[in-house]
Amino acid sequence: MESEIKVSPSLLAADFSDLRRELDKINASEADWLHLDIMDGVFVPNISFGFPVLKYVAELCRKPLDVHLMIVQPEKFIHEVKALGAMMMNVHFEACPHLHRVVQQIKESGMKAGVTLNPSTPVAMLTDIIEDVDMVLLMSVNPGFGGQKFITHTLQKVRQLRELIDQRGAQALIEVDGGVNSVTAPALVAAGVDVLVAGSAVFKAADMKEAIHQFKILRR
Ligand code: DX5
Numbered sequence: 519m520e521s522e523i524k525v526s527p528s529l530l531a532a533d534f535s536d537l538r539r540e541l542d543k544i545n546a547s548e549a550d551w552l553h554l555d556i557m558d559g560v561f562v563p564n565i566s567f568g569f570p571v572l573k574y575v576a577e578l579c580r581k582p583l584d585v586h587l588m589i590v591q592p593e594k595f596i597h598e599v600k601a602l603g604a605m606m607m608n609v610h611f612e613a614c615p616h617l618h619r620v621v622q623q624i625k626e627s628g629m630k631a632g633v634t635l636n637p638s639t640p641v642a643m644l645t646d647i648i649e650d651v652d653m654v655l656l657m658s659v660n661p662g663f664g665g666q667k668f669i670t671h672t673l674q675k676v677r678q679l680r681e682l683i684d685q686r687g688a689q690a691l692i693e694v695d696g697g698v699n700s701v702t703a704p705a706l707v708a709a710g711v712d713v714l715v716a717g718s719a720v721f722k723a724a725d726m727k728e729a730i731h732q733f734k735i736l737r738r
């Protein structure tokens with residue numbers, strides 16, 4: 519099946535001393551979305567940036583915002599994420615005992631709802647929610663840090679998820695996050711991924727625009 523791959527660069531790997539320039543480059547690129555990683559030091563062992571910073575990012579960025587919350591009780595922040603003008607809000611399966619309710623609340627707010635799985639969480643956990651979500655974000659590293667090594671088992675999870683989505687006739691997109699680069703991206707796309715998140719591979723590239731372009735020309 520021919521379908522266009524979406525690219526969602528992760529701002530976590532950007533040069534924060536010159537955020538305006540980084541966002542100008544993203545705006546001028548073929549990137550489809552901008553991926554924003556919010557951490558709380560509790561759900562993951564790191565803290566990134568919060569809403570006061572993201573308010574300015576949202577003002578400067580012309581791409582739809584793909585927000586990834588690596589926090590406990592993400593439902594508390596639906597209003598704040600919506601206020602940024604975000605297109606997509608991704609919450610972790612592992613952080614939401616009442617996931618169905620949270621997904622409904624995100625959609626009622628007018629955003630698209632994404633559910634994220636840690637590397638050790640099986641795809642089968644989504645069996646009863648797959649028809650309700652707009653996207654599934656598979657972590658291909660343990661969340662919390664950029665620049666980590668891709669966990670190869672993710673390829674199998676992508677294939678399982680593609681099968682579940684196709685079986686149900688569900689509409690969910692498949693996004694993968696962590697260690698996505700010129701080596702892992704072609705294999706991910708072949709396995710059935712729709713959206714590639716890339717931090718280091720985009721922001722640390724000698725030519726950001728070209729790095730994004732190389733992901734954009736992948737076809738499954
Ligand atoms: C990790 C974040 C990722 C991270 C990816 O917890 O969710 O979005 O920025 O970074 P790279 O692409 O460098 O692995």
Ligand code: ZN
Nearest residue numbers: 528555586695
């Ligand atoms: Zn992320």
